[in-house]
Amino acid sequence: MNLFTDFDNRIKNVLEGLEIVREKRAELDFGRISVEPPRDQSHGDVATNAAMVLAKPLGLNPRALADLIVEELKKDPQVAEVAVAGPGFINVRLSVAYWQALLAGMIRQGTDYGRGSLGTGRKVNVEYVSANPTGPMHVGHCRGAVVGDALANLLGFAGYAVTKEYYINDAGSQIDVLARSAFLRYREALGEAIGDIPSGLYPGDYLKPVGEALAEEFGTTLRAMPEHQWMPLVKDRTIDAMMAMIREDLAALNVHHDVFYSERSLHAGNGAPIRTAINDLTFKGHVYKGVLPPPKGQLPEDWEDREQTLFRSTEVGDDIDRPLIKSDGSYTYFAADVAYFKDKFDRGFDEMIYVLGADHGGYVKRLEAVARAVSEGKAKLTVLLCQLVKLFRNGEPVKMSKRSGDFVTLRDVVDEVGRDSVRFMMLYRKNSEPLDFDFAKVTEQSKDNPVFYVQYAHARCMSVFRQAAEAFPGLDIGSLDLAASIEGNIADPSELQLLAKLAEYPRVIEGAALAHEPHRIAFYLYDLASAFHAHWNKGKEQPELRFVNDKNRELSIARLGLVNAVASVLKSGLSITGTAAPDEMR
Structure with missing residues (x-):
């Protein structure tokens, strides 16, 4: 049960029962009423602005309306205290019985506590990472991978039908460059001295195994072919090898996609899917022939000083119209983006979320324009931009990786500090803000290392169950009805404070x-861990608060219920972040 939804309903029921409200109900907007935790926990458990929102349209002073609401709330057996504060806020303190019933419900739901129906099964496509398959994943991809994956997990937990998707950019000039780079390594594998890697090709050692595999499969055959013959063969093998490496890198980060969508499929049949998408836009009146004025600054690759087929994107929110077909009849990169969005829409997605690097900020308006035009406003599109990650070790910038050629790989980071540290810390800052990642700090075993602090809280919960088994020989914790043990036992203010955080x-x-x-989940888990550790520490000073009291079996079992709820929420939240919930910390 959602405590705040419950009291939102209770307060609205009180309002519906007031005669003055019933008389003007059609003029009132209940949607502006909020029910939330008070800023200062000493003021109560629940606070609402209902009187302040509705006083003016009712022609009342906010405090006068608040007094009417308070008098009705006092009749609720689950309300222990209720008072008006400031200009008309209403603070409610709940009964101990209400808290105990809420905790019993948490225990019964286990790790499903908090799982909701907010999404009502709406189909959402979350596309993230989508790096060019030209080399290993670098740390810049890492943040987008974690944010996208955690967001997909979060939306799934909130009741959406989520598909995790990776768009393989396996068409275009960069893939030709990749194939030529692999062909050079193929010649090297045959024994040629290739010297320094020419400028413009990919220099990393990661292509050496690709060249060796080509040499083993084809021998010297490829070397005797002209480029137009060996290019498609080398391109296919190299893309497959790069995607296998990317999948391994992502798996090391605990990232797994449902769909890998190939850009080349949009160019199949002489670009039939792209042609269909452009025809669809044309039918809807969004395409015309024209000449674009030269943009300010550096000219983009798809600008031409001659007539082109253009998307009338300014009429659907973009800054400028966008070229779809060049004067030579070839499709622009943007045309493939249009076809890809149309494919998603045709697959029945109600919402498309793109998780992109901050350098793709210029794509936002054009993608939003595509969504409006293709779906005629039926589909929602959201673009999340992830700011840069700077790597440090004890405050000093980290040097580049030799294997990649010119950047730090995702695998370098995961192998050094572990995927849990990487995932949690990538979420411990809002994606729109830059992130400093220090290898030394994320491996500290201290409160200053959020991932350790949260995982340690879960491990402590598990240690409580082991202590209980030792204190009460023969106690079968697995068969206990912990929910039934709560009533009459969990009542100390410190316990209720911890319970309020769970709520x-x-x-x-x-x-x-x-x-x-999704970063909100990481922040919440840290706050919950802090509340749990604080209560644990109180038990050191006040033995009567300890979870396990070998002289009071019944109370101990009830407190195991509270610990069980803490552990379940920690495990649930860590699962959303893609991080493990360990039983022990070593």
Whole structure:
């Protein structure tokens, strides 16, 4: 149960029962009413702005309306105290019985506590990473991979039908360059001295195994062919090898996609899918023949000082119209983007989310324009931009990787600090803000290392169950009805404070899903871990608060229920971030 949804309903029921509200109900906007935790926990458990929102249209002073609401709320058996604060805020303190019932429900739901129906099964496509298959994943891809994957997990938990997708950029000039680079390594594998890698080709050692595989498969045959013959053969093998490497790198980060969509499929049949998409836009009145004025600054590759087939994107929110077909009849890169979006829309997705690097900021308006034109406003498109990641070790910038040629690979980072540290820390800052990643700090075993602090909280929970088994020989924890043990036992203010933090979880899930901000889950988990560790430390000073009391079996079992709820929420949240919930910390 979502505590805040429950009290939102209770407060609205109170309002519906007030005669003055019933008389003007059609004029009132209940949607502006909020029910949330008060900023200061000492003020209560729940706060609402209902009186302040509705006072003016009702012709009342906010405090006068608040007094009417308070008098009705006092009749609710689940309300222990209720008071008006400031200009008309209403603070509610809940009964201990309500908290105990809420905790029992959490225990019964386990790791499904907080799982919601917000998405109502709406189909969402989350496309992320989508790096050119020209080399290993670098640390810049890492942040987008984690943000996209965690967002997809979050949306799935919130009730959306999510597809995780990777768009393989396997068409275009960069793939020709990749094939030529692999062919050079093929010649090297045959024993030729190739010298320094020519400028413009990919220099990394990662292409050596590709060249060796080509030599083993084809022998010297390829070397005797002209480029137009060996190019498609080398291109296919090299793309396959690069994608196999990328999949391995992503798997090391615990990232797994449902769909790998090839850009080359859009060019099949002489570009039939692209032609179909352009015809669709033409039918809807979004395509015309014209000449674009030269843009300011550096000229883009698809600009021509002659007539082209253009997308009338300015009429659907873009800054300039976009070329679809060049004067020579070939399709632009943007035309493939249009066809790809149309393919997603035709697959039935209600919302498309693109997770891109910050350097793709210029793509946002044109993609939004495509969405409006292709779907006629029926599909929602969201673009999340991930800012740069800077790597440090003890405050000093990290040097580049030799294997990649000119950048730090994702695998370098994962192999050094582990995927849990990488994933959690990539989420411990909003994606739109730059991130400093220090190898030394993310491996510290201290409160200053968020991933350690959160995982340690889960491990501590598990240690409590081991302590209980030792304190009460023969106790079968697995067969205990922990939910039934709560009533009458969990009542200490410190326990209720921890329980209040657990009660925020469904609300955090909904808010993070609506805002497309998975970093909120990481922040919440740190706060929950902090509340749990604080309560644990109180037990050192006040033995009566300890989770396991070998002189009071019944109370200990009830407190195991509280620990179980903490562990379940930690495990649930860590699962959304793609991070493990360890039973022990070594």
